[in-house]
Amino acid sequence: MKVLTDANVGETVKVKNNDAEESLKERLLALGVTNGAHIEVLRKGPKNNLTVYRIRGAMIALRKEESRLIEIV
Template sequence: MKALTDAHVGEVVKVRKNTAQDSLKERLLALGLTNGADIEILRKGPKNNLTVYNIRGAMIALRGEEARLIEIY
């Protein structure tokens, strides 16, 4: 499976599955990371640790360990 961290800047991907647990899963769902949601990768931070995404019109920054829990296609 391909994770959100595998996507490149400028790419638009869709969420396949949110594999996070407990409160992190709830937070990601509240940010709009639901199945089928479009995500545009806007820019990557230093050392690719922090990445900015456009999710449903909002710019959201996620750490690599959070983005790895989102499966995409």
């Protein structure tokens, strides 16, 4: 199983599943993290704790704990 934190900068991946809990899952869905959505990894922050992604045209920063819950293809 590959998760979003495994993706490298410059890669574009496709969301397979969102395993987050209810409130975080709702937030991610509102941001466009749905099954089949394409996510581009733009840059990683210090210590790789924070990563910036482009999801459906918007730039979104997620913590490692959050992006670890998103399964990708």
